[in-house]
Amino acid sequence: MTTIRIENLTRSFGAVRAVDDISLDIRHGELFTLLGPSGCGKTTLLRMIAGFVDVESGSISFDDRRIDSLPAHRRDTGMVFQNYAIFPNHTVAENVAYGLKARKVPAAEIGARVEKALERVRLVGYGQRSPHQLSGGQLQRVAIARALVIEPAVLLFDEPLSNLDAQLRTEMRIEVRQLQQALGLTAIYVTHDQEEALAISDRIAVLRHGRVEQVDTPERIYRLPQTAFVAEFLGSTNMVPGIAGAFDGNNTVVAAAGTEFTVRGEIAAPGVPVLLSLRPEALRLGNDSTGPLVQARLALREFLGPVQRLHATLPDGTQIRIAALGGQVFDVSPGAPLALTYDPAQIKAFPAP
Amino acid sequence: MKRFATIVTLAALVLLAVFLLYPLALVLDASIRIDGTGGLTLGNYAAIVKSRYYLGSIGNSLLCAALATTFACAIGIPLAFCLARIDIPGRALLLTLATLPLVLPSFVSAYALVLLFGHAGVVTTALRGIGIPIGSIYGLPGIVIVFTLTLYPYVVMPVLAGFRAVDASMEEAARNLGGSRPYVIRTVLLPIVMPAILAGGLLVFIEALENFGVPAVLAEDRPFLAVDIFKLFAGESDANPAAAGALSVLLIACTALALLVQRHYLGKRRFSTSARSAPAKLPLTPGLRLVATIVSWGIVIVSLLPFAAVLMVSFLRFRGPVLTWELGLGNYATLLSGSYRPLLNTLTLASIAAVATMLIGAPIGYVVARHRSRLSGLLDFVGMVPFAVSGTILAIGLIIAFNSGPVILTGGWLILVIAYVVRKLPFAIRSSSAIVHQLDPSLEEASINLGVSPAKTFATLTVPLMASGLVGGLVLVWITAASELSATIVLYASGWVTTTVVMYHAIEGTGAGLAAAAAAVLILVTAIPLLLINRRTGKQETTVI
8 A cells, every 4th residue: 555646746858848847646545547648748757657767856755755766676666568568588477477586585475476466367377378379458467467466566557458459448447447446556547548547547637738637536527627628638528619798696608609508607707708618418409498408400410329429510500519328219300400408517618728 | 777778888888999999099190190200290191192003092992892882783673672572483592592692701702703714713714725815803893793792782681671661552552643663663662762772882882992802812913992001001011001091091981981971861761661561572474574583593693603613613623723623622631731720710719709799789789779868879879980990900900009008919819809899899789779679668667667677687588588689690790700801811810820811821822722622611611600590590680681
């Protein structure tokens, strides 16, 4: 069990600030995800914790021990690499035993611990195989076993599932989460896949241009994004620019896309430009008159099985996406008018850039 | 990780400074001193510019290198194209044979030419016997022929790789857009392989400029830079170390300029064409295919013919310089009756040098490939300097540096090994850094992350992973050290005569049979290990070269 404290961490490559004054507190036994587009600094931050990238300024501590000047091989982290990094000249068991040997664990104990680690990742009986006889998913399990078996202070995952196909990826992320919870290890998980991050994290830090945009639980970060970037990066939201109108004590009216939207709270002074985030699932079809209405026209319907995605045109021509359940009967043809309703509390407004 | 890289880099730089830069600086220094008194002067250079002989020497060398480069490209590029794109019978074997001339000693090929077409050559006498006079092959024609036939693989290898790296879709796209086949070759294929052609061509140019053995055998009395430097430094009658120094500096300037041009050009043009699907073989009419087959096999066979001729001649009897058609092992008896020492020396020195070169080169190659820094960039550059320095010049520098003073190395075996190691180091660095480039860096990071220190990770993980490639490099260094002449001829001492030295003196004297036997031994000594690793490592061998 380890807490990790990162304070004012900075690292530049040439003129680019890959990590720009980041501070984070990661709790005992937490699976903490660094999420962001490529080039946001998430991998650099992870590699700084592992000791592969030097710290320019700031500090990293495990519990109360500063570790940022320790050489990489003395930091006691267990890292799972994107491309597995399984030693091709060693068997599966030798790969898993590698870190134990480096720690001078008695030989008798090594065998038992390797066996147990392979059992945990459901690879019993694979110990004597060569890595080239294993599939990608199995190799990734070996990599996880190799990192777990040393019982590191911190587990580090560097986009561990990005080389696997879609179905295996969703299976493996559950295994990773269950192992991490069962062992109670503190883990930092880097990914650019927002669904993966939402699915397994205790908390998520969204990074952009080397800075932290928001740190929160998956649900809060999805429902209550603090910046337009976070709203847009998590879930494919519709971003519509508009001008704030009067506040009626409860809601603010925003003129946008040739129509009007009602947003909960006083979001801005009248006349101030804003950006509205309309989640596709926050817009509902029909005139059940429980909320405000918006008139649109259907442009295109994508039927995806469990859900269907509707592309609609707002009065000024702005295209938006609406998510509906696949089972919902639908008989509007393209070009026909479409009535949309929503809950004002579900619309988020951000200051226009 | 950084500390390990820094230690390796600094150690390598010190080593190169002592055994490469310091001796070269002494050669430069000798070139600007007045012989005897030691005052500073540019007189040595002025003397060269005024001398028709030395100007001719420089001119001959440059002309010869330029012609050899042109001809090597002229046969190398079509051969590479045929190997890459035409279904030639026995392609795999042909490819292996095409690499052979690079590692077989080129002065043996030159000597074969003398045996066949020289003053008393087999073909010359035969033709003269039936009344057909034959022109002299001594001087420029012979030297250009030998360089072309022994150096063309330098063009074939990179250009072949270039042709193979062009993704099929690239050519298909050009054809789909309406380009005819010749148009596509001219506008898509050739521009893509141009950097490879240039890289190979410049290697031929530099090698031809520096080579000592071939002009030593074939130049007779015509002036050639590499030979004149040797004669001026070590000649019995007209020694003039200062003039040798000045000529050396000029030769290094020529090769360094060629290298810089190449680096500059290649730096701007790097097409990363990672071919997913190699382009298909060209559909040819049977007639055209036959022509391609004959031309490809013809080039390779002609280039290997001199070596075969030497092997055969070594089993014939000589009467003085004149060859007879009687079979016999007399030549070998003469070679070995003197002493087994030269052969033993060759094997010992090559073995020590090969192991030492790889032990020093592998960590350097690793650091250069993995840890880019200003210091490792400097090392990368200094490590390539031996490319631009001929063996003779390095040997002269080593003699000036270690003939007196606190460390005396001349007269022993160590100075020979040092010369071989320094000369072959660029090759060891290049081949090991190429292997390291293919290793995923996260493998080492995983090892370090699991608690193994960087130095130990290099020794216990990286080196074993590099092993198969390093063995290939080791054998090739061994081969080239065993057939080294240009530095050996300057540095050898009485106890450390090698087979190449025996052969050189036999050619200079009248021991034609002895020379043929020594040449045959050299061919066997170099060809057997090469064929062994070829079997072992299969296709890796081409990348090693």
